[in-house]
Amino acid sequence: MTGQSHRGAVTAKNWIVLLAIIVVASAIGIAFMLALRWFPEQGSNVAPDIDTFWDVLVIVSVPIFVAVTTMLLFSVWRWRQRPGEEDLDGPPIHGSTKLEVIWTIVPTIIIAALTTYAAILLVDIQAAPAKGTRVVNVNGVQFAWDFETQTPDGPVKTAKLYLPINEPVKFNVRSKDVIHDFWVPAFRLKVDAVPGITTTYNLTPTKLGTFDVVCAELCGLGHAYMRQTVTVMTRERYDAMMARLAAPAGTPAPATDGAAADLGKTMFVAGNPATGATACGACHTMKAAGTTAATGPNLDEALKTANAAAITEMIVDPNKQVAAGYSKGIMPANYATTMTKAQLAALVKYIDQSVHGKG
Ligand code: HEC
Ligand SMILES: [Cu+2]
Structure with missing residues (x-):
């Protein structure tokens, strides 16, 4: 009823x-x-x-x-x-x-x-930037950005982005592998880095300081580590910085053993921002370096029986032999080009000594 x-x-x-x-x-x-x-x-x-x-x-x-x-x-x-209305219906609506x-x-x-x-x-x-606007090539790769700026002394590749304040800049964004997304939250704009094409945007930094650069597109297991920084500086400091970074490679090799150990530790903990070498410590635990990351194997355990030559090979060619239980392609495969021979040697020596307790 x-x-x-x-x-x-x-x-x-x-x-x-x-x-x-x-x-x-x-x-x-x-x-x-x-x-x-x-x-x-x-x-x-x-x-x-x-x-x-x-x-x-x-x-x-x-x-x-x-x-x-x-x-x-x-x-x-x-x-x-x-109560009592259980069987009732509302008036029909047309x-x-x-x-x-x-x-x-x-x-x-x-x-x-x-x-x-x-x-x-x-x-x-996004009005077209004026002629002569500074161009920075932004390259995404699993799992790091690198930045290439044209300077009077030639292109300068860095892992940190450096920009002068109050000068327009245009970003040419590319990817070497999968889709990434170039985002500086403080700048507000972001754009996908898509393999095979170049995407762009332009803006003018207006505040001195260091801000986060992040990848805003889930791009694989190391996505969360794809965090770098942009430092906006005065024109004078910027020019000095670029001139220094553009200086030909082969910066004087450290003279003493102590300095070499320092260099090795620096490479491990901080990498080489100037060339885009990601810090090992961002992904690996190693007691002597005080790092605790777990994206890659714990090196104290993994390298117990490895000698310097084996360690070198694992660093420059990580995909040749992938550690059991880990995926290929997470550890950067570009260390042979992002580190100088001296830096690599110092790093290997430092790791060798650290994991075998000879430090
Ligand atoms: C983005 C994260 C990441 C960074 C940065 C990274 N690694 Fe790795 N590494 C891994 C992963 C994941 C593996 C395991 C897969 C493989 O073997 O390729 C690995 C494997 C290794 C291995 C082999 C371990 C084994 O058990 O065979 C060594 C040695 C190593 N890394 C050293 C380094 C050193 C030295 C650096 C710095 C120059 C470094 N890694 C930077 C993630 C990273
Ligand atoms: Cu990414």
Whole structure:
């Protein structure tokens, strides 16, 4: 048996209360959302525009969320089933063309307006860079970025990104293997690094300091280690830095044994940012170096019986023999080119001594 449950129409008083709730809750919601610090400091010329865009999205979407939630809760409360109404049915509804037109057109206008705003903003901040803009080639590879900057002394390859403040820069982003995504949160812009094509964006760093560079596309087991830094410096410091990095290789080899051990440890713990050699300690545990990472084998155990020659081979050609239980392709295979012979020798000597307790 069916019957009808009537609760009476929504009164003008109901509407006033509902509207008041929506207005007050929206105001509180917007104030709260705008007070939160969503982003890191603004490090580029485009950051303020993008943060403003975010604020606009917050201001538009909070009232919609609040209104929908309020009406939903009101309906659940108002038309809830009461004892004895288990077999009743609501009055039949035949739709309302007027309502349907409104709830199609209003969201369409809101979305179209926001999309237009976003498109104009994007075109605006990605206007073609002026001629002569500094170009940095950004290369993604599992699992590191390297940066190649043209300088008067030739190209300089670094694992840390260096930029002068208040000078526009264009990034040419490429990948050598899978899809990565070049992102400096403080700069706000990001773009995929796609094998086979070059993607770009340009901006002007506006804040001195060191900021994170991260990969924003899950690219394999070492994805989380794909974190480097960008240092924005004054033009004078930048020029001096580039001139130093562009100096021909073959920096004087350390003279004494003590210095060689220091160099070996430095290579292990810090790698060689200037050439893109990732620090071993980022992935390996080795007691003497004080590192505890577990992406690769614990070297104290893995190298118990290995001699210097074997260690050298495992470093320069890690895919020749992959350690049991680990995947191929995580350990960088570029150490033969990112380290000088002297650095490699010092590193191997340091590891050999460390794991065999001769340190
Ligand atoms: C991104 C992470 C990562 C970095 C950086 C890294 N490795 Fe590895 N390494 C691995 C993984 C994973 C394996 C195991 C798979 C393999 O053998 O290729 C491995 C294997 C090894 C092995 C062989 C161990 C065995 O049991 O056979 C040695 C030796 C080694 N790494 C030394 C180094 C040294 C020295 C450096 C720095 C120059 C370094 N690794 C940098 C991840 C890394
Ligand atoms: Cu990546």
